[in-house]
Amino acid sequence: MSLTDVSGPPDSAPEPSTVEPPSGRPQRRSSPLAALLVRLHFYAGVLVAPFLVVAALTGLAYTVTPQLDRALHGDQLIVTTSGEQPRPLAEQITAARAAHPDGSLVAVSPGTADRTTAVVFALPELGDKQHTVYVDPYTGTVAGQLTTWFGSTPVTTWLDDLHRNLHLGAVGRHYSEIAASWLWVLALGGIILWWRRRATGRGRVRHLLVPDLSTGRGVRRTRGWHATLGVWLAVGLLVLSATGLTWSRFAGGNFSAGLTALDAARPTLSTSLTAAPVDGGGEHHHGGAPSPTAEPATFDRVLAVARDAGLDGPVEISPGEAGEAWVVAQTDNTWPVGWDRVAVDPDAGTVTARSDYADWPLLAKLSALGIQAHMGVLFGLVNQILLAALAIGLLCVIVWGYRMWWQRRPTRVDRRALVGAPPARGALRGLPWWALLPGVPLVAALGWALPWFGVTLLGFLAVDVALGLAARRRTGLTSVG
Structure with missing residues (x-):
């Protein structure tokens, strides 16, 4: 069962219990490149989906941080009655210093409209966090104090750490980088596969964007929901993947180095x-x-x-x-x-x-x-709603993907299995030289620019090749016996 040894799409040899009825049109012969893409999409989906589930759930929680800030820290952040003329900053800073005599003053954000003034102090024991005193700009009275992280409140900081690293520090950042490194591969690969399957004849756009509900129950209907929702979400998922990678640990470092080399940095x-x-x-x-x-x-x-x-x-x-x-x-x-x-x-x-x-x-x-769009602040509430819809939609796509895997399982008594078999092998051997010649350097370059993509891809190959060799050995022993 090797990624390097693919021969057909996942439907090329369905089990008797999952044979799909004829569609009334001749079956498209799968090319080696398409078959390889099917197998890559299958394995990446099965193995990377858990990382995407965690990223989607934690990202969904992060989308409501503005509302949580108002609910939990509204007394510090929001003034009850806004006046016409704010008090001088000197008076506000003096009040903040009286309430918090320790630490070094490092920044002041003057209050505007209904927002309080934030007076930020650095203390050695807080590390990269700060202590912020909030002052009513219209009365000069202290509204409260919070330990912040680059302006973020405790609840926002906690949810941000949960989404970025699961509160595991630098080690935890690997999970989110793996998710972002593969999300664009899964999204683009899924679109290509769905296009090949559906974009024939008249009404090709409708076939791509609307699931075929006339197929009844089973794997075909699940695939329709999985694929069409994926197409609708594709642009948003690609943006999330790209923006997530820009400040990831390793790919983000390469991105920053590239901006510097191109003289395109801030x-x-x-x-x-x-x-x-x-x-x-x-x-x-x-x-x-x-x-x-x-x-x-x-x-x-x-x-x-x-x-x-x-x-x-x-x-x-x-x-x-x-x-x-x-x-x-x-x-x-x-x-x-x-x-x-x-x-x-x-x-x-x-x-x-x-x-x-x-x-x-x-x-x-x-x-x-x-980055601001990824954080849900660029377009305000609309941005939050779009991010929440993307997260929920991605979770649905993943659930339907696993459901297809389960629906394709063999159910005959002598061939019963928990889940469906992976796509068949043999595609790489059939790839033309003109595809391999640019393809190998391109994948190597992607693996260098996105290290966690490269490492996990090599891991998929190594494990899958080992399983394939073990299967061949078992087959050989069975034939000899």
């Missing part, structure tokens, strides 16, 4: 106050080196300069170290996004550098937008 913002810019400066994150002279009144002055420079909407102010400019960055992640940044000299009150989203390279723009 531009850096220099925070140097000298003539020579500091390489890589300006990439401020919570928990970075704070300024020892981050006086509360300076935040008001820096914010005013940034507003005059055109940075409207929600922003985050990150104080620099002594002798460096401060960074003010727009943080509006909903469409149309606001991601412009400026570096401000806190003493002179001037803009020393800026980086506008409009000037980003195209790949950097697409990557950033894709």
Whole structure:
């Protein structure tokens, strides 16, 4: 039962109890390439589907984090009554410091509309997390405190870790990378196989997008639901796969290296106050080196300069170290996004550098937008609903896939089995040279760029070849006996 030894599609030799009635048209002879794709789709579906189930369930839970934040942390995040004029940032920061005297001040996000002001402190014992004090911008009173992770509340952080790594740290990130590495393969492979099966004669689009309910019960009807729903979900699944890979552990590293090599990465913002810019400066994150002279009144002055420079909407102010400019960055992640940044000299009150989203390279723009869409914030509630529908749809596709496997099982007394047999072997030997010549380097390149795709593919091959050799040996012993 080897992936490298395929001879036909999964329906080429059905068991007597699962023979499908004739369709009234001649059966298409499967090409070696199609047969190989059938076998790959089968094995990847059976073995990778559990990873996809976990990713879909945890992703589905993550889609409701905005509502959970309001329900669980609304007292800290939302003001009950919004006024017309917010209090000075200096007054709000002083109140936050009084409520939380420990730690270094690393960022301030001024409250807008019904949102509180977030004053972020770094503490060594929190590692990459921070302690955020929330202040009512209209009264200057402290609304509460939370331990956050790059602005995320505890519940959002917990669900994010669950989806990314199952709370297992770096080791757990392998599961999500495996799921993302194979999702696009399964989606594209399924579309190709369904197209070959259904796209003949008139009404080909309808045949692809609508299941044939006239087939009665059994594997054919299940396949119809499995395939047509997969076609409807295909674009969304491909986007989830691509965006998930961009910040995965290994494939994401290769992606970032590729953007750098193509000079398509997100531009850096220099925070140097000298003539020579500091390489890589300006990439401020919570928990970075704070300024020892981050006086509360300076935040008001820096914010005013940034507003005059055109940075409207929600922003985050990150104080620099002594002798460096401060960074003010727009943080509006909903469409149309606001991601412009400026570096401000806190003493002179001037803009020393800026980086506008409009000037980003195209790949950097697409990557950033894709990540926000993957997180369900780019289009607000609509984005959440679409992600939830994708997750539920993917779960249905997987359930129907396993159901087909079970429906194709032999049921005769002398040939009874728990599940159906895998597709037959023999396709690789029949592939023409012109398919193998580019195909092998292409698969090798994909395996290098997506390491978990390459490793698991080799694992599938090794295990399947071993099972095939064992089966041949058993057959040989039986014939000799």
